[in-house]
Every structure is written in structure tokens, then in C-alpha cells.
Amino acid sequence: MTLTLDMQVLDRAHHLHPFTDFKALGEEGSRIVTHADGVYIHDSEGHRILDGMAGLWCVNLGYGRQALVDAATRQMQELPYYNNFFKTTHVPAVTLADTLCRLAPASLNRVFFTGSGSEANDTVLRMVRRYWALEGKPEKQWVIARDNAYHGSTVAGVSLGGMAPMHGQGGPLVPGIAHVAQPYWFGEGRDQSPFEFGLSCASALEAKILELGEENVAAFIAEPVQGAGGAIIPPDSYWPAVKKVLAKYDILLVVDEVICGFGRLGEWFGSQYYDLEPDLMSIAKGLSSGYLPIGGVMVGNRVADTLIDKGGEFFHGFTYSGHPACAAVALKNLEIMQTEGVVERVRDDLGPYLKACWGELADHPLVGEARSLGLIGALELVADKASGERFDKSLAVGNLCRDISFANGLVMRSVGDSMVISPPLVISRAQIDELVLLARRSLDETARRLGLSLQEEHTA
Numbered sequence: 041m042t043l044t045l046d047m048q049v050l051d052r053a054h055h056l057h058p059f060t061d062f063k064a065l066g067e068e069g070s071r072i073v074t075h076a077d078g079v080y081i082h083d084s085e086g087h088r089i090l091d092g093m094a095g096l097w098c099v100n101l102g103y104g105r106q107a108l109v110d111a112a113t114r115q116m117q118e119l120p121y122y123n124n125f126f127k128t129t130h131v132p133a134v135t136l137a138d139t140l141c142r143l144a145p146a147s148l149n150r151v152f153f154t155g156s157g158s159e160a161n162d163t164v165l166r167m168v169r170r171y172w173a174l175e176g177k178p179e180k181q182w183v184i185a186r187d188n189a190y191h192g193s194t195v196a197g198v199s200l201g202g203m204a205p206m207h208g209q210g211g212p213l214v215p216g217i218a219h220v221a222q223p224y225w226f227g228e229g230r231d232q233s234p235f236e237f238g239l240s241c242a243s244a245l246e247a248k249i250l251e252l253g254e255e256n257v258a259a260f261i262a263e264p265v266q267g268a269g270g271a272i273i274p275p276d277s278y279w280p281a282v283k284k285v286l287a288k289y290d291i292l293l294v295v296d297e298v299i300c301g302f303g304r305l306g307e308w309f310g311s312q313y314y315d316l317e318p319d320l321m322s323i324a325k326g327l328s329s330g331y332l333p334i335g336g337v338m339v340g341n342r343v344a345d346t347l348i349d350k351g352g353e354f355f356h357g358f359t360y361s362g363h364p365a366c367a368a369v370a371l372k373n374l375e376i377m378q379t380e381g382v383v384e385r386v387r388d389d390l391g392p393y394l395k396a397c398w399g400e401l402a403d404h405p406l407v408g409e410a411r412s413l414g415l416i417g418a419l420e421l422v423a424d425k426a427s428g429e430r431f432d433k434s435l436a437v438g439n440l441c442r443d444i445s446f447a448n449g450l451v452m453r454s455v456g457d458s459m460v461i462s463p464p465l466v467i468s469r470a471q472i473d474e475l476v477l478l479a480r481r482s483l484d485e486t487a488r489r490l491g492l493s494l495q496e497e498h499t500a
């Protein structure tokens with residue numbers, strides 16, 4: 041009790057939280073997470089909560105992995121820090137680069153390390169423009185991204201992202217970035233079949249390229265499945281059509297794998313699930329299961345060859361690019377994923393199991409769609425199940441459901457009125473059952489709080 045109050049007072053006085061209404065949180069007080077094990081977090085009030093979001097889409101191996109702690113400890117004792125500037129490097133950075141290139145799609149054979157996903161996407165922006173300049177096409181500057189995309193919170197990350205509320209804060213964005221429709225069928229495409237809608241989104245990309253002039257467009261950046269946008273799984277027609285458009289106009293493909301990478305979709309990378317051949321790939325989060333901060337850009341041969349052969353010095357880098365302790369933890373994380381067959385288990389067992397259990401929530405009166413792929417999923421909350429009509433935004437039903445879910449012992453994330461899950465990849469079938477049960481209970485309570493009557497079977 042004292043710990044909770046003490047921390048809340050200090051938190052309110054001195055700590056500005058990310059993506060937070062500071063005043064509202066100050067009035068409410070934050071939840072103090074004290075420790076965690078497996079797929080559960082614990083708070084200072086003694087609650088145990090199933091972490092349906094793997095921290096923030098990152099704790100893929102779950103909490104309490106002593107081997108990751110040991111890897112960090114050993115590395116910090118031996119060499120806690122040294123940089124990769126000025127013709128030096130160290131064993132963890134080199135070994136991690138090699139390991140990543142073995143796991144990634146075949147054409148990606150180089151890594152530029154960063155401290156986060158945002159820094160990775162900043163690096164991407166500078167790298168693609170540099171690439172085209174070196175190829176003698178400096179006018180190829182435009183990067184096309186998608187509405188409602190999340191690519192980070194640095195200035196380049198916000199600019200690449202397509203989130204209107206973020207664009208509205210903090211002044212001018214990086215010029216030369218355009219946005220096209222996202223393949224969000226439930227939210228924006230229900231007047232067409234999913235297949236047709238996927239093709240329409242690819243056509244919108246082509247139209248934007250022609251509007252900007254193909255000679256001016258450097259790259260297209262997208263997540264295989266949008267995470268923070270609301271676990272948006274594109275229609276099957278989308279990626280094959282997008283690939284054709286990019287090839288037709290010789291535009292680089294940048295795949296942001298910050299969430300989809302490292303097993304989330306049941307393959308090492310979402311690019312492999314969708315059969316994409318990225319020119320560049322952003323990585324972070326699951327690379328270290330979130331135990332230490334590390335990210336990077338994997339660079340395909342086409343771009344790397346030009347940067348290496350024609351580029352001279354690339355004036356870009358971060359103090360913590362390839363930090364030895366972070367790299368050592370990432371290496372151990374990848375080793376454990378391989379020895380435990382984590383990715384295969386998501387593909388063959390847990391992903392299909394979640395799809396079946398999570399899919400049953402589609403019968404709930406509040407749910408317009410229940411979708412999942414691998415271990416990422418979403419529920420679309422609707423006011424009218426038959427028509428799929430949404431709730432009035434001012435009701436903030438998603439946030440209500442999220443708060444109820446937390447109180448019920450499950451972390452679900454709300455994105456508007458979409459409820460999103462992305463649990464640790466080591467969750468068991470029994471824990472998936474628990475997750476789905478808690479989600480249903482939270483939906484029931486949300487409906488009750490909204491004054492909706494539920495049929496018998498749903499209130500049980």
C-alpha cells in the first residue's frame with residue numbers, strides 16, 4: 041500500500057509518461073508493476089495480470105528468463121560498452137549481425153544497428169534517399185507510407201507514420217512523405233469483398249506513385265500486419281498486388297518488422313509469411329524480447345552494394361548502435377528461440393489454436409469481427425452486430441473495455457474500439473484458454489456497463 045502511494049506521488053511529481061494525458065493520469069494515479077514471470081505481470085497491490093500484450097509487443101520469450109539475465113551480466117563484466125565507430129567492433133555485434141542474416145530473407149546480408157525501432161526507421165529514411173542519390177537519381181526522394189501506420193515517435197518516425205493525432209503535434213513533419221489507404225477491411229472496406237478491397241488499396245498505391253511521378257518515388261514502407269494501428273491483417277490479395285506495383289515502377293520495399301519480426305506471425309519475419317523480398321527491413325522489440333533496447337535495419341544486397349561501392353562515409357550512427365550487452369542478450373534470445381522451436385510452435389500449434397479460440401468471441405454481441413494471425417489478434421467492438429455500426433467515439437468504449445480487462449486480470453490494448461492482443465510467444469494452450477475467458481468476461485462487463493442486455497449464454 042505504502043509503495044503504491046509513495047510511487048504514485050513521485051510519479052505524478054516528476055515523471056512524464058509516453059503517450060499519456062499527463063493531467064488525467066496525475067488525477068488517477070498509475071499502476072505500479074513490480075515483477076513478472078512467464079506470461080504474468082504483478083502489481084504493487086498484489087494483482088497478477090496475464091500480459092496479453094507481451095509488454096509492448098516485445099517480451100516474446102516471456103518474463104524471468106535467467107539465461108538472458110546471465111548473457112547481459114557476462115557481457116557487462118567483460119565489455120559493458122564499446123562503440124562500432126572509427127574502425128572498431130566487438131564480438132557480440134558481429135555475431136549478432138551474422139545470426140540475423142542467416143535468419144532473414146536471403147537477399148538481406150547486412151545489418152545497421154540502432155537503439156530502437158524509431159531510430160531504425162530514421163535510418164531507413166536517410167538510407168533510401170542516400171541510395172537513390174548515389175544511383176544518380178537524387179530526385180527520387182518521396183517515401184510512401186500508409187494512413188494509420190505506426191513507425192515510431194522520432195520526427196522521421198512520426199512523419200512516416202500515418203497517425204493524424206501525432207501529425208497534429210510538434211510542428212512541421214519531414215517533407216517528401218505521402219500516405220495511402222491502409223488495407224483495413226473491417227474499418228474502411230466493407231462495401232467491397234476483402235479480396236476486391238485488397239486490390240483497391242494496391243491501386244491507390246499505384247495512383248499515388250503516378251501522382252507524385254514514378255521518377256520521384258524512392259520507397260514504400262509498411263508493416264506486414266499493422267500492429268499499433270489495430271492488428272490489421274491485410275486481405276490475401278493485398279501483398280501480391282503491392283509487390284507487382286512496386287516492381288513495375290522500381291520502388292524500394294521497406295518492411296517494418298518491429299512487431300511482426302521474430303515469430304509473431306509464425307515465421308521468423310512477416311516478410312517470409314507474405315513472401316516479400318524487402319530491400320530494407322526495420323527490426324527491434326522481439327529481437328531481444330525487450331530485455332534490453334536494441335533495433336536495427338537489415339539491408340538488402342542492392343542497397344548495401346551501392347552504399348559500400350559508391351558511398352564513401354555514411355554520416356549516420358548512434359552511440360548505442362550494436363551495444364555489446366544488448367547484442368549479447370539479443371543473441372541469447374535468438375538462440376533460445378531456435379533451441380525451443382518457438383517460431384515453429386507459433387506456426388503449427390499456438391497460432392491455429394488461438395485462431396480457433398479467439399474466433400469464438402465473434403459470437404459475442406459486442407464483437408463485429410474477431411481476427412488473428414499467428415499470435416496477434418483483434419476484436420472489433422460494434423454497437424450493432426447486424427450492421428457492424430460503430431459506437432459513438434465519445435463513449436470511448438475501447439478504453440472502457442481495456443480498463444475492465446485490466447481489472448479482470450488481462451492486459452488487452454485498445455486502439456479506438458479495436459481490442460488488440462499480442463501475447464508472449466511462449467504462452468501455453470491453457471493460458472490461451474485463460475486469456476480468451478478473461479476477454480469474454482471483460483466483453484460481458486463492458487456490455488453491462490453500456491446498459492446492453494446480454495443473452496443467457498453470454499453472461500455465464
Ligand code: PXG
Nearest residue numbers: 156157158190191192267268296298299324
Ligand atoms: N515500427 C513499428 C511497427 C512499431 O510498432 C516502432 C516502429 C518504433 O519502435 P520504438 O522501439 O522506437 O518504440 C514501433 C513501436 C502501441 C505502441 O501503443 C507501439 C509501439 C511503440 C509504442 C506504443 O501499440 N511500437
